[in-house]
Amino acid sequence: MAVSAHTMRAGQIDLRGPAQVLDRAFNSAARYQRETVVLVLKSLFDKVIATAALIAFSPILALITLAIVLDDGGPALFTQTRVGQYGQPFPMLKFRTMVADAELRQEALLPLNEGDGVLFKLRQDPRVTTVGSFLRRWSLDELPQLLNVMLGDMSLVGPRPALPVEVALYRDDASRRLEVKPGMTGLWQIGGRSDLSHEDAVRLDLRYVDTWTLALDLQILWKTCAAVANGRGAY
Numbered sequence: 001m002a003v004s005a006h007t008m009r010a011g012q013i014d015l016r017g018p019a020q021v022l023d024r025a026f027n028s029a030a031r032y033q034r035e036t037v038v039l040v041l042k043s044l045f046d047k048v049i050a051t052a053a054l055i056a057f058s059p060i061l062a063l064i065t066l067a068i069v070l071d072d073g074g075p076a077l078f079t080q081t082r083v084g085q086y087g088q089p090f091p092m093l094k095f096r097t098m099v100a101d102a103e104l105r106q107e108a109l110l111p112l113n114e115g116d117g118v119l120f121k122l123r124q125d126p127r128v129t130t131v132g133s134f135l136r137r138w139s140l141d142e143l144p145q146l147l148n149v150m151l152g153d154m155s156l157v158g159p160r161p162a163l164p165v166e167v168a169l170y171r172d173d174a175s176r177r178l179e180v181k182p183g184m185t186g187l188w189q190i191g192g193r194s195d196l197s198h199e200d201a202v203r204l205d206l207r208y209v210d211t212w213t214l215a216l217d218l219q220i221l222w223k224t225c226a227a228v229a230n231g232r233g234a235y
Contacts, residue, residue: 158183
């Protein structure tokens with residue numbers, strides 16, 4: 001039986017020369033080390049910025065809390081279970097922008113749903129409060145998620161935090177969104193927000209998973225400011 005001068009394979013086992021095997025091992029180790037360092041830097045960046053932002057915005061957070069409570073007497077915060085990295089559920093925080101029993105009223109509004117996926121969307125949702133409409137317009141309702149970032153459940157930039165019912169319907173490809181932490185903002189935020197179809201939002205999330213870098217995160221954070229100021233797709 002003829003044997004190649006360079007490579008011989010037995011099943012799936014590569015029996016190339018020791019030098020080549022070591023070279024591949026060193027390259028793999030170096031790549032893993034680079035990726036690990038970048039992930040640590042991303043996590044450190046997230047927590048430092050989130051902590052600084054919470055301190056800087058504390059007067060605004062207090063005023064928003066007071067405004068929501070005075071508006072209808074209900075709680076200021078709304079907690080909803082979302083799915084994080086590797087499929088781990090976590091309680092995502094937001095300022096409450098709807099009436100306190102909004103989820104109970106949703107069934108009656110289902111015939112008016114404008115969403116094309118599992119997410120319920122309605123541009124003129126009657127459950128949104130006066131204060132809530134203002135908060136949504138300027139994305140101020142998302143500020144409590146800075147605490148989620150501090151706790152390590154979320155990142156400043158990443159895929160949109162998915163609902164459990166949404167994850168249950170994922171195809172194999174869409175499940176790759178869970179390879180990284182969900183973000184307060186991302187390509188979906190600067191690409192159209194609620195105006196995006198579910199398919200387009202998933203496509204942008206997967207693009208981020210496949211191409212993210214710290215430089216891309218900084219670009220997205222910068223463009224998020226413009227997207228929030230524009231207000232397009234905020235409802």
